[in-house]
Amino acid sequence: MIELKEVRKRYRGRNVLNGLSFTAEKGSITCLIGMNGAGKSTIMKAIMGLVPIKEGQILIDGKPRGKWMYEKVSFVPDHLTMPLGMKMSEGLTFMADFYESWNAERAAELMRFFRLEPKEKIGNLSKGTAAKYNLVLGLALNSEYVLMDEPFSGIDLFSREMIADVFSSELIEERGVLLTTHEIDEVEYLIDKAVILQDGKAGLEFDCETMRSEQGKSIVDVMREVYSR
Amino acid sequence: MRTGGGWEEVEFNSREPVYLQVVRHFKEMIVAGKLGAGQVIPSRRELGTLLKINPNTAQRSYKEMEERKLIVTEGNSPSRITRDDSVLQAIRAELLGEAVDAFVAAVRKVDVPVDELLDLVKSKYIEALSVNPAHADKEGSGERL
Amino acid sequence: MRNYLKLLHMEIHRFRSILFVLMGLTALVQICAIAFSTIGEINERNAYFQQTGKPAETFFAAMSFTRMVQNTQFWFAVPVGLSIAVLVIYAFLIWYRDWFGRSTFAFRLLALPSERRNVYFAKLTAILTFIFAMLGFQLLLMPICRAVFTMIAPADQIQPSFIADAIFANQAFKILLPRSFGEFFANYGLGIIALLILFASILLERSYRWLGIALGLAYAGLCAALMFFPPLALGAEYSVGYLYTEEIYAIQIAIDLLIAIVSVWLGLYLLKKKVSV
Numbered sequence: 285m286i287e288l289k290e291v292r293k294r295y296r297g298r299n300v301l302n303g304l305s306f307t308a309e310k311g312s313i314t315c316l317i318g319m320n321g322a323g324k325s326t327i328m329k330a331i332m333g334l335v336p337i338k339e340g341q342i343l344i345d346g347k348p349r350g351k352w353m354y355e356k357v358s359f360v361p362d363h364l365t366m367p368l369g370m371k372m373s374e375g376l377t378f379m380a381d382f383y384e385s386w387n388a389e390r391a392a393e394l395m396r397f398f399r400l401e402p403k404e405k406i407g408n409l410s411k412g413t414a415a416k417y418n419l420v421l422g423l424a425l426n427s428e429y430v431l432m433d434e435p436f437s438g439i440d441l442f443s444r445e446m447i448a449d450v451f452s453s454e455l456i457e458e459r460g461v462l463l464t465t466h467e468i469d470e471v472e473y474l475i476d477k478a479v480i481l482q483d484g485k486a487g488l489e490f491d492c493e494t495m496r497s498e499q500g501k502s503i504v505d506v507m508r509e510v511y512s513r
Numbered sequence: 514m515r516t517g518g519g520w521e522e523v524e525f526n527s528r529e530p531v532y533l534q535v536v537r538h539f540k541e542m543i544v545a546g547k548l549g550a551g552q553v554i555p556s557r558r559e560l561g562t563l564l565k566i567n568p569n570t571a572q573r574s575y576k577e578m579e580e581r582k583l584i585v586t587e588g589n590s591p592s593r594i595t596r597d598d599s600v601l602q603a604i605r606a607e608l609l610g611e612a613v614d615a616f617v618a619a620v621r622k623v624d625v626p627v628d629e630l631l632d633l634v635k636s637k638y639i640e641a642l643s644v645n646p647a648h649a650d651k652e653g654s655g656e657r658l
Numbered sequence: 659m660r661n662y663l664k665l666l667h668m669e670i671h672r673f674r675s676i677l678f679v680l681m682g683l684t685a686l687v688q689i690c691a692i693a694f695s696t697i698g699e700i701n702e703r704n705a706y707f708q709q710t711g712k713p714a715e716t717f718f719a720a721m722s723f724t725r726m727v728q729n730t731q732f733w734f735a736v737p738v739g740l741s742i743a744v745l746v747i748y749a750f751l752i753w754y755r756d757w758f759g760r761s762t763f764a765f766r767l768l769a770l771p772s773e774r775r776n777v778y779f780a781k782l783t784a785i786l787t788f789i790f791a792m793l794g795f796q797l798l799l800m801p802i803c804r805a806v807f808t809m810i811a812p813a814d815q816i817q818p819s820f821i822a823d824a825i826f827a828n829q830a831f832k833i834l835l836p837r838s839f840g841e842f843f844a845n846y847g848l849g850i851i852a853l854l855i856l857f858a859s860i861l862l863e864r865s866y867r868w869l870g871i872a873l874g875l876a877y878a879g880l881c882a883a884l885m886f887f888p889p890l891a892l893g894a895e896y897s898v899g900y901l902y903t904e905e906i907y908a909i910q911i912a913i914d915l916l917i918a919i920v921s922v923w924l925g926l927y928l929l930k931k932k933v934s935v
Contacts, residue, residue, distance in 0.1 A: 332769055334764075336934065359769060364761035382770050453561070473531055473570070497530040
C-alpha cells in the first residue's frame with residue numbers, strides 16, 4: 285500500500301499540498317481526481333521522490349522510501365523522459381541495465397501490442413506513440429505499484445482505447461495502480477477507488493462500486509457534489 | 514469464445530454497481546439464447562478486457578454468479594454456464610417477471626381492458642419478432658479449442 | 659560502482675560526437691596552421707634568395723618546429739579556445755539538458771534504483787574525462803604537427819627542436835600544458851575546484867529556482883573570496899610579511915581543499931534531498 289500522511293508542500297507561495305492523506309492499495313486501481321493545478325502531478329512526483337515535500341510522510345508498504353522503492357514502484361509520466369537521440373530499443377536497454385525487476389520479454393510483448401517500432405528515435409515519436417512507449421517503460425518493470433500521470437491526456441482516440449485495454453488486462457491485475465486524469469468518463473468503469481482533491485487535501489476518498497450501490501451516485505456525481513460545497 | 518457475441522455491446526449505467534450490471538447482462542444473454550447451458554464463458558481477465566471494466570469488478574461479478582449458481586467452475590477448467598435447468602428457468606422467470614412488471618407499471622396509466630391489451634401485445638410482439646429474430650446468433654457447441 | 663560506471667559510460671557516449679568534432683577541428687586547424695606557416699616561411703626564404711642571391715641562413719633564423727609553433731600562436735589557440743568554451747558550456751549543459759527540452763531525462767535519472775551520488779560523480783568524471791582527453795589529444799597532435807613540418811620543410815634547413823620546447827612556445831599551452839607537475843597540479847586543481855563550485859551552484863538553482871540562482875552566485879562568490887583573499891591579506895606580496903610563504907601556501911591549500919569537500923558535499927546533499935524536477 286502506498287500511504288500519504290499529512291503531506292504538505294509549498295510551491296511559489298501556495299500550499300499546493302496542505303495536509304494530504306490517502307492510500308492506494310495493491311490489487312486496486314486508485315484515481316486522483318482534481319481540477320487543473322490541484323497538485324495531481326505534484327503528488328505523483330512527490331511519491332516518486334522527484335520533488336521534495338515539506339512535511340508529512342509517504343510510506344510504501346509501511347516503510348519510508350529509499351532507492352529500493354524504484355524497483356517496486358514504476359512511474360508513467362505524461363511526457364517523454366528519455367533522451368531524444370536514443371532509439372526506443374536503446375531506451376529499453378537502458379532500463380534493463382539499471383533495473384533488476386526489468387522484464388525484457390514483457391517489454392518486447394508490449395512493444396508488439398502497441399505496435400511500436402524499436403528502431404525509431406524517441407525524438408520522432410508522436411504524442412500517442414510516446415504515451416504508449418512510456419507505458420511500456422512503466423509496465424515492463426515487475427513493479428508492485430504503477431503510477432500514471434494523465435495517461436489519456438492529449439492522446440488520439442485509438443491510442444486511448446489501447447491504453448484503456450491495458451487497465452483491464454493481467455498487466456495490472458496484482459499491482460496497485462495510482463493514476464491521475466481529467467478524463468473521468470474514460471475511467472468511470474476502470475477504477476476501484478477515487479480520491480477527490482480539494483484545497484490540497486483529500487476532500488473525499490471512496491470505493492466506486494460501494495458509492496454506486498449505497499448511494500446510486502456515479503463518480504462524476506460525487507465530483508460535482510464535492511466541488512460545489 | 515472471443516468474437517463478438519454481444520460482449521462489446523454493453524452500455525453501463527454509471528450510477529449502479531457495475532458488477533451487478535454484468536451479472537444482469539449474463540442473465541439477459543442466457544435468456545436470449547446467446548449463452549447456452551454448459552457453454553464456456555470468457556475468463557475473468559478476458560471479460561475485463563472485453564467489457565473494458567476493472568478486473569476486480571469482473572472478479573466480483575464472477576463471484577456473484579457463482580454464488581447464485583449461474584456459472585460453474587470445475588477445478589482449473591474455464592467457467593461454464595450452469596446446466597441446471599431449474600436455475601435457467603428461474604432466470605428466465607426473473608427477467609420475464611421484471612419486464613412484465615415494468616410493462617404493467619407503464620401501461621396502467623392507460624385505461625384499457627385486458628383482452629384488448631393482450632391482443633395488442635400479441636400483434637406488436639409478432640411484428641417485432643419478424644423484423645429482428647431473437648435466436649439468430651445462438652452459438653454452437655461452445656467447446657474450447 | 660557498476661551503476662556509476664554505466665552512468666559514466668552513458669554521459670561520455672552522449673557527448674562523443676561533439677568531442678570528436680572538437681578533436682577533428684583542432685587537428686585540422688593546427689596541422690593547417692603549421693603547414694601554411696612552414697610554406698610561408700619557405701616562400702619568404704626563397705624570395706630573399708631570389709632577390710639578394712644570398713642564402714637564407716644569413717638573414718633568417720634557423721627553421722625549427724618550435725619557431726613555427728611560435729609563429730602560429732593565434733591559429734593554434736583558436737581551436738583550443740573553442741574547445742574550452744564548449745567544455746565550459748557543457749559543464750552547465752550536462753545538468754540542464756536533462757531538465758529542459760521536450761524530454762526530461764532527470765525524471766529517469768532521479769528515479770533509478772541506485773544512489774543519486776552516482777549521477778553526480780558520473781557527470782563530474784565525464785567532464786574531467788573530456789578535459790583530459792582533449793589535453794591528451796593535443797599532446798598527441800604535437801609530434802604529428804612536427805612530422806608535417808618535417809615533411810614540408812627542406813631537410814637541410816631544419817633545426818631540430820624538442821617537443822617540450824615547442825609546446826612551451828605557445829602562450830596558451832604555458833597554462834594548459836605547464837612544464838612542472840606543481841604548476842599542472844595547481845592549475846588543474848583550481849579548475850576542478852571551480853567545477854565543483856559550479857556543480858554546487860547549479861544544484862542550488864535546481865533546488866530553489868530563483869532563490870537558488872542567488873544562493874548559487876553567493877556561494878560561488880564566497881568561495882572565490884576565500885580562495886583569493888587569504889594570500890593577499892596575509893601578505894603574500896610582501897617579502898617581510900608576518901607568515902612565511904610556505905605557511906601562506908599551506909593555508910591556501912587547506913582552504914581550497916575545504917572548499918572542494920564542502921562543494922561536493924553540498925552538491926550531493928542537494929541532489930539527494932532538495933532537487934526538483
